[in-house]
Amino acid sequence: MTGDAGDRDEGMPRCRDEEERNDPVLSPAFPTPGSQLPKSPFPPPLPGEAAPAILVPFEEVPMSTVIRLAHSPDSDDAFMFYALAKGCIDSEGITFVHDMGDIQSLNERAMKGDLEVTAISFHAYAYLADQYLLLPHGASFGDGYGPMVIAREPLPVGALKGMRVAVPGKMTTAYLALQLVERDFIPVFMDFDRILPAVKAGEVPAGLIIHEGQLTYAREGLHLVVDTGVWWKERTGLPLPLGGNAIRKDLGPDLVAKTSRLLKASIEYGLAHREAALDYALQFGRGLSRLEADTFVGMYVNDWTRSYGPRGREAVQRLLDEAFAAGLIPRAVTAEFAP
DSSP states (O other): OOOOGGGOOTTOOOOOOHHHHOSOTTOBOOOOTTOOOOOOSSOOOOTTOOOOEEOSOGGGOOSSEEEEEEEOSSHHHHHHTHHHHTTOSOOTTEEEEEEEOOHHHHHHHHHTTOOSEEEEEHHHHHHHTTTEEEOSSOOEEESSOOOEEEESSOOOGGGGTTOEEEESOTTOHHHHHHHHHOSOOEEEEOOHHHHHHHHHHTSSSEEEEOTTHHHHTGGGTOEEEEEHHHHHHHHHSSOEEEEEEEEEGGGOHHHHHHHHHHHHHHHHHHHHTHHHHHHHHGGGSTTOOHHHHHHHHHHHSSHHHHOOHHHHHHHHHHHHHHHHHTTSSSSOOOOOBOO
16 A cells, blocks of 8 residues: 655654555554453443454554444545544544444444444434534535446336335435435445446346446446436525434533544545555445546545535435434434534
8 A cells, every 4th residue: 555655744643554554544442462452431342243354453452432433435535534543643542443344234233323433324313313413514515516327238217116126224325315306215225345247237227326336336337317416406495415424412512522623634634645545445346446436535525524514514404304203213303503
């Protein structure tokens, strides 16, 4: 992996070198003989869950506040948290344990309240607003693009009525957005990375794709039926809010504010050191070329990620309001943001 010494700002701490760390980038946090993980004041992972990944050498984990930072193993999320994972910024006494899972799994774990900070779908936030605040940065918006329905043959949007469509999770914003486009289809829930192959193999006539599949479906000979981000922007003039980072309210205002500031600093560092952050993110690109990974990161780590801004917050509230009006979420929700 290429280091970032060449583009490091004066006064910025040097990122940990790979050889200095002496561990894989995502080493499971298994204790060595005679040692133990720093004790967290927060609930541990549930029985049967995978061990979290901890991105510092085990013997160097300080006895400090432990924050599980849960996110998907995708190039855009990896890019955002590069600075924290590689020690490019001072974590100010917080040990961040990077806990990775697909977005549907993270939504489900957030429902149990067992993650201090986690990526969530805005659809899921409608069910989590009592427990979590949205962080004011780190969100993914589709500004004129978004989750796509693809099929083996060209189809009009109306053909989705009554059709079986593979969907990447019940709580995903992709599923919510497609229901706003066309309510009367039959969802077939499956892991997001199975959807494109399932459509190609004819297991389902159509599929709702997220992540890198948005860049690769055409080379697999598949056809776009509808881009939900295009549909949303044509109707509202707003970007489609897809996912954000959320923090548990019960951490208290001081720790919430400190954690928020550090995550913001990590995003800013990655954007300021793009090539080094992209080198790191390529590990999570699932077959994307460097050019494709750069494109994908640019789609979902940008000025919207730095800050929602008034239009971003308006877009989130509009999505929640329309979902409630359509009977797709059980109650009206007002988005609340951390500092």
